[in-house]
Amino acid sequence: MRTGNFSITDYLRTRGWRHISVGLFFVMMGLVVFGLFFATKKVEYVWRWYRVPRYFVYKDKIEIKAEIEGEVASIVSKGEEVEVTVRGADEEEVYPLPAESLRVDEGDFIYFGDVLGSYQKWKVGILVEGLWVTLKVSVIAVLLGIVIGLFTGLARISKNPALRWTAITYIELVRGSPLLVQIFIWYFVLGTMFNTLLAKQGLGQLSPLWYGVAALAVFAGAYVAEIVRAGIQSIHRGQMEAARSLGMTYPQSMRYIILPQAFRRILPPLAGQFISLIKDSSLLGIIAVRELTKATREVVTTSLQPFELWFICALLYLVLTFALSMFVQYLERRTAIGG
């Protein structure tokens, strides 16, 4: 390589193309963002990002109102709190409220619905609630999906036809129909049936959330089963033979030899499956589970800022899926042979 005098060809041959490509990437990204912004200007959309935070946390004004008519008989201070006693013609009510929120004095006459005290309190917004439901549904469904998938995967490769055919039937049924339809079946068919049975026994009802979780877990379980099966079958059969030749039983060989080795191969496709599951949980809105997508739709109708909110919604899903893939990469490093 030449040093000293600079030559464009040398530069292009060594690092130039890379620099130009990287530059091109940023230019393209910038164009997309700017184009979008420009287009929204054209349709006279007003961006109001400042309206978004209130759907995460907001200050709620809480008013404590009298439910009877009468005189404030006493105000007893108890540390941070005060107890206001209102005495009416033939009844008496005690209202505990924070000391600094107090709006009445002893002896005041109070009408029905008068404010005794008011204060503000931080509350989590509907988007955070939705995110929490999405997280909860996903985590439970992932855990159940792993258990279902593991046992179905083992049944799928079993020599016992009863086990194997059951597993195949389940896998084919679930993989052959749309998740949306399965969610409907879980909620409107199985859910109705099960809840009616519960009612007949005089027990409480199961909320839509649980039918949603069941639908997602059973759906993911079928795919996990195939991933588990492929993972196990990718382990050389000599491993099983060596384990058996040492006198280990089939379950022992699976547990100590095959599954630990299969686990590392299973991890990447498994992560992909669970990322899908997180995204698929957005379908649960249609059976009245107020997860992130449903929450966003509700907020859009009240705030009239759909552009910001749908971007935020997508971003929140991205945070969840990204966190999951980070976690899986960490697991992969942890379980690497010799590591």
Added chain:
Amino acid sequence: MVRAENVCKTFYTTHKVEALVDVSCQIDKGDVVVIIGPSGSGKSTLLRCLNMLEKADKGHIYIDGVDILDPKTNINKVREEMGMVFQSFNLFRHKTAMGNLTLAQMVVRKRSKKEAEERAMALLEKVGIPDKVDSYPDSLSGGQQQRVAIARALAMDPKVMLFDEPTSALDPEMIGEVLDVMKTLAREGMTMVVVTHEMGFAREVADRVIFMDEGKIVEEGSPEHFFKAPTHERTKLFLSQIL
């Protein structure tokens, strides 16, 4: 110790393969029996039938007087007493040499970790690689892997050792180190059934040689008989090709 009576095994794949046809043989305690024969003659199948990795279709196999083809027999108990060494080593790839040697001792023999590790260490010394205790199989040479595999089988204190072409997958310069371990075992009185193409080994340590062809035992006898005066034409042909 080991007795096979009229064992038959047929594989059905695209077509019917009669891997074993009416095979009978007996291996007494302390015997070293070498099985030779051309590729596809059923040597591996016979060995694998002896510890039920392959289930014989017909006949009887007795290990220490126990009929292993009897459905009531607990095959895991029988396998505990039989070590097996494979052509492709089959070491547990996610475990170190130490892990390979201790796992079955603890899981099957219910030994304590300490006890299992002491036994493992002694065996690694015996096969000459005590310095590799913490190595994973992928970082060992073929010869070292096979010696770990032998040690792993020995750790269970088996009464019989089965070897299926233990040196066929090795580079020539590593064959010696594995054969040396096997010779030591033979001298110590271990009962061994060895499928191999190493005629030197057969000549030196075998009490008996069995020649198989097309699923049948063609000829059986002492090494002297075999290498000096084989009776069957096919045996002569095979030996002339291999020696």
